[in-house]
Amino acid sequence: MIVELTNISKSYVNPGTNVQREVLSGIDLTIKSKELISIVGPSGSGKSTLLNIIGTIDTPSSGKILFKGQDVNTFNEKQLSEIRNRSIGFVFQFHHLLPQLSLLENILVPTIPLRSKNKGKELTERAMELLSSVGLTERIHQRPGQLSGGECQRAALVRALINQPELILADEPTGSLDQDSAFQLGELLLDINRKHNVAMVVVTHSLTLAEKMSTIYRLSKGKLV
Ligand code: ADP
Numbered sequence: 001m002i003v004e005l006t007n008i009s010k011s012y013v014n015p016g017t018n019v020q021r022e023v024l025s026g027i028d029l030t031i032k033s034k035e036l037i038s039i040v041g042p043s044g045s046g047k048s049t050l051l052n053i054i055g056t057i058d059t060p061s062s063g064k065i066l067f068k069g070q071d072v073n074t075f076n077e078k079q080l081s082e083i084r085n086r087s088i089g090f091v092f093q094f095h096h097l098l099p100q101l102s103l104l105e106n107i108l109v110p111t112i113p114l115r116s117k118n119k120g121k122e123l124t125e126r127a128m129e130l131l132s133s134v135g136l137t138e139r140i141h142q143r144p145g146q147l148s149g150g151e152c153q154r155a156a157l158v159r160a161l162i163n164q165p166e167l168i169l170a171d172e173p174t175g176s177l178d179q180d181s182a183f184q185l186g187e188l189l190l191d192i193n194r195k196h197n198v199a200m201v202v203v204t205h206s207l208t209l210a211e212k213m214s215t216i217y218r219l220s221k222g223k224l225v
Contacts, residue, residue: 001069002087002167002199003031003054008063009222010049023049024060025222031167035199036190038210041219047203048171050219054201055088055169056080085113089160089168089198093175095152097144097159103131104140107159114163123162130158133195134188150181154188161196168192170202174209186212 010024023046031037031054039047052058053065056072065072067083075083084090097106107127115123131140134154144152153173160168170189174182186209193200202213210216217224 004066005029006064008060011061036213037201037215038213039203039217040210045219089165091170091173093172095156102141103155168200
């Protein structure tokens with residue numbers, strides 16, 4: 001078990017009206033090792049909120065989160081950022097690659113906080129291997145601005161994998177792509193799940209992408225069904 005959410009609720013107070021609104025209401029969810037999960041639901045139903053809570057970027061109003069059996073409430077900020085950096089890879093709708101760095105340099109950014117002196121060469125080799133596995137060998141010295149949206153998103157996926165996470169959290173990963181690139185990225189997610197034994201939770205509007213996952217949840221009225 002990588003993550004186990006029990007009875008998670010999340011409310012926001014609207015600052016204008018001071019009215020409280022419950023976005024997530026008593027959610028239970030377990031994410032097992034290598035599992036493929038998609039979460040669908042209308043805009044505003046709380047999908048991103050839920051993903052951010054799973055990724056420890058956001059905290060629930062109530063409920064319990066176990067990360068590999070340990071209550072995340074017992075972790076301090078340093079331990080939480082280590083989990084986020086080492087055990088979880090994040091992919092968003094937009095690639096968020098740094099425009100002034102080459103693809104290779106971008107891929108290595110998440111390794112900076114973890115890097116020990118002699119690991120530089122090894123990490124560069126791993127980055128090159130991963131970039132090659134997503135068909136980007138020819139592009140490693142180019143900057144994001146010189147590449148297509150699909151290529152950048154493939155690079156963002158590699159960046160999410162560089163620290164060998166157990167879990168990838170992807171929020172609308174194909175949302176900014178054309179149909180062909182979206183299809184390719186979906187296939188790539190499956191391929192990566194098999195090759196790297198990594199679990200995935202994918203929030204998406206695309207039923208084509210959602211249906212590639214082994215479990216599909218719908219978020220509706222704060223509940224997962
Ligand atoms: P989805 O990803 O399904 O589109 P979100 O999780 O982004 O939904 O948002 C769910 C609801 O919570 C929305 O109504 C949104 O306006 C509200 N919300 C999200 N973040 C905040 C916040 N920081 N403060 C207040 N309301 C928020």
